Amino acid sequence: MNDRIIQDIAAEAGSSVIPMRWEKGCFYLLDQRLLPAEEKWIKYTRARDVAGAITDMVVRGAPAIGITAAFGMVLAAREASGLEGREFLEHWDREAAYMVKARPTAVNLKWAVQRLSRVAAVAVQTGVTGREVAEVLEAEAMAIWEDDIRGNIEMGRLGAGLIPESAGVLTHCNAGALATGGYGTALGVIRGAVTAGKNIKIYAEETRPWFQGSRLTAWELIRDKMEVTILVDNAAGLMMKLGKINAVVVGSDRIAANGDVANKIGTYQVAVLARRHNIPFIVAAPVSTIDPDMPSGDAIEIEKRAGDEIVSVCGTRIAAKGVKTENLVFDVTPAELVTAIVTEKGVLEPPYGPSVRKLFS
16 A cells, blocks of 8 residues: 555645655655755654654644654554554554654644544454554555545635635645645645636745744745745734735644634734734634534643744854743634634634534534
């Protein structure tokens, strides 16, 4: 089993970027820390190394993290292929617990591990060998990946209808092919609008401190021959006031049951600015990003990372030694600031509580 079908689906939809590969029982990730300067692939054969790649930002973006975790757990099953029954599940549970701790905010990681855990439990109950369980789990991981990219394409089609015929569209962080299985959530909506023939000018915020906008969003759009303009993170308000930005489209790492949206730090302030200027603020995310058991964004754990990330740029320190840091990775945008949530199952509109309940009913 390989990823040829994924590549074909992405290419047909117009995306040339796929951030992961599965070949001959090995998982490969495009090291996003090095882009755009270097395109380097890293090979993984152990589940815990995959978890480390998630923590260390080799891969990022909630859907991509979920797919990566799924294949990490396939590797965990392959490591235990000589075990059966209870011994297999004990090994599996240890590796699953380790995997879900890799990034706490992105719910897709936990969702993917739980999905494979259910499949593993059923397979073990049938009495098959550990090797056969691993094969079943590989097929399930491939299904998650294929579902993701097909869902992204459908989100793009649905979300395109929310974008004006001629508009400047702002996105924050990277919610494109690099953050998914190979097409994009927020960038999928933008791709969909372009495909629909709309006159779109794309603006991407640089997204400090990892510069996912200037490094990643710009790289993949230019690679696919789409024009993009980079803005500093503080420019959105003025650009909206000048009438150059007419819509905002972002992705999400977790959406609560009431529609509160956790996304890359800086998203909340963009949503506030969009409301001030009467500009639609659209969130694009797969259903797997919605956490129906999370009543509101107040309960979402916000990841913190090392302060070194915000006092240095490309290895050069820019802040005085001894300064304190607060490196919050995500923020939560209240549901009342969100115009629409685009999923592969349809467009959710406020109030989001009833919309989410209907989606999961």
